Amino acid sequence: MSIPAQNLTDAYARAGGSFYAYDLDAMGAHLSSLKAEGLRLWYACKANPLSAVLECVKESGFSFDVASLGELEQVLKIGADPKRILLTGPVKSDAFLLRAFAAGTEWFVAESHAQLHRLEKYAAAAGRPVNILLRLQLDWDSGAKSVLGGNKITAFGLGVEDWGNLPALAHLRYRGVHVFQWGNVLSAATLGEVWKRIAEVARQYSDAQGFALDVLDLGGGIGISYEEPGGMLEWESLLEPLAEARRVAGAGELWMELGRYAVGPFGTYVTKVMEKKNVRGESFLLCNGGSQHMVRPALVKESFPCRNLNSARSRPAKKFHVHGPLCTALDCLGSFSLPEDSAEEDLLAFSQCGAYGFTESMPYFLCHELAGEWAWQNGNWRELRKVEAAGSWLR
Template sequence: MGSATERPSHPPPRQFPVLDDCLQLGGVLLTRLAERVGRTPFYAYERDHVRSRIDLLRRTLPQGVQLHYAIKANPMPALVCLMAPLVDGFDVASAGEMKIALDAGMAPSAISFAGPGKSNAELRSAVAAGVLLHLESEEEMKRAAATGALLGLTPRVAVRVNPDFELKYAGMKMAGGAHQFGIDAERVPAMLRQLGRLGLDFHGFHLFCGAQNLSATAIGEAQRLCVDLALRLAEHAPSPIRTLNIGGGLGVPYFPGERPLDFPAVADGLHAVLDTLNAAAPGARLVLELGRYLVAEAGVYVCRVLERKLSHGQTFLITDGGMHHHLAASGNFGQVIRKNYPVAIGNRMYGGPRETATVVGPLCTPLDMLADGMELTRAEVGDFVVVFQSGAYGLTASPTAFLGHPGPAEVLV
């Protein structure tokens, strides 16, 4: 299983000019990048890819759709600062993320704060800053009102709705049934009446059905249903809708056989959705909240081979990186059946003998695996293992404290 054969290399398709150069020139520039970082492992994110992705969306989306970046996808401060002038707003899920958004120069009025279990301290910070609170429960609504009274401020709020439908084919479903997210749709009318009595500044609704979806048809159907539901609920609201956040859920291909999302088809569907919203709620802003779709393909994770090991005929490449830095690539971040992310030996992308190898890290658990039985160019000690599609849900979604190994560096190139 570990024997090497001479075969042409077929690296994963790439879209990032700077990182492409690092790989195509025999690893020379990749080595220089590693020298610049000073160590492995590291994450590298490419500015031009982020800019070009947002430019594509701007050219394709109908006018009137606002584009927000969900910071949870990748909260690296330098990346968030890059995003600030390119998008219309930020969406955060903690006081820490809110601080990153404010430090990046985003106006408080263009920041929304979602997520269940907001602490009283987080509510005070959000109300004081003037960001838009996405209320996740009736109890949170009461605490927000009490916070406003304490500070002498009127909290800006939107109601997050748990709809009675789900996003088909979503990699992670977040609506349609019992969930910790949002208020069940049938309870929202009563909540809206109470919200009016509490004197909160109502702005609209937030509906997010699921993540990592590659079906333009399913996304379009969910977006239509979201707008229809929001308009029905708006009949019970204390004031007209000013903003409707329909989430995102746009996926990127990670695994063999997956095809990129047909984004122009998604944009076409949004024209009809926007027309429906404008007819019923003139002046309301339609917000598309994206995270993964903006940054996932803009990043790579790079680690170095420490040792080649043979066990029962199987070749293991033991690296200085792994699950503690990149939980998603290990298959432990929501995968039901583990699949390999696109992985390559970065300084041996073209030509050379091939072999089937398993790439693992230094942790004392069999879960610490970056590639399982994958065909790769034969790697030697010191070579670079590159994990593609690593710009989203990488470092901050990983158990970096496990076993006390040093954390990876991050660079924006």
């Protein structure tokens, strides 16, 4: 993320409140560099469905993974080819499926036998076959913890008890397997082990069920650092593990749906310190932005890296607890080492917020304003969303 601090400060003044900034030049350069033999990349829109981000992703050659009607409408709006839209998600509403079939989408990840039967119904009504990837939930302890459950029992995909007896349905073409249980993994070796295990299982499963493994979809899971601004796994370190997974699976193509790794490092959230106080020996900075704009720190107890944009602050660092304006102790953005003389009116910038930021928030609680969204491109700002007062959405 290379937007100069002074430009972030200027944009805060122009936005008139807390905002997200996206460095679209750096994002586009990163996305265009992600290539590997036999690998097709999809963008997991849940990470950040902003249309300027989707356009950048599309220009970089990615296809789209959508998990809701809203995400589907958003990618159709920017002109995505329906043949390059993959439907995922543990629950697919009727409205979502109806719209997808009407738009002409052809690829679906099925997470249960019930979904297979519903997909057959819609495909029959549309009078055309569709391609299915079966999402399997592995019972395998990789030793790695994960926000997506890892080896925990979750509601995602087909549990082992449902792996057998795939129904032969006239309009469904079983084309591959999807497995994704380990998220934000920061070690290429760990990802290599996870992918190899997935590849073995997918191979055995497709053989047992009698379909060719045209596609092995490994989901997302490539990690970025929440300690170091800009930190992420080296793409080159993943080429060998990806090739090995494809070889072990004997799959025609590997697919991945990237969210965090695709856009996470290219977003920054900026908010203002309103108050500084000490309570029983602990120091606090209270900001006008908090969990209403960015709930991930409260949800997963992992902060985004934070720095003070005020260049005049240079005293030794000291630990501050940074809180937002909500009337709950949960509204904590983290505890950070910041200049000791950090003060009211200073702006704090949180990096690595390009994924699971703006839309992973709880904007309505307490009726504060919504955060703005700004794009940085060719050294210029574009205001994509104004800071919006609660009066615009309160009914």
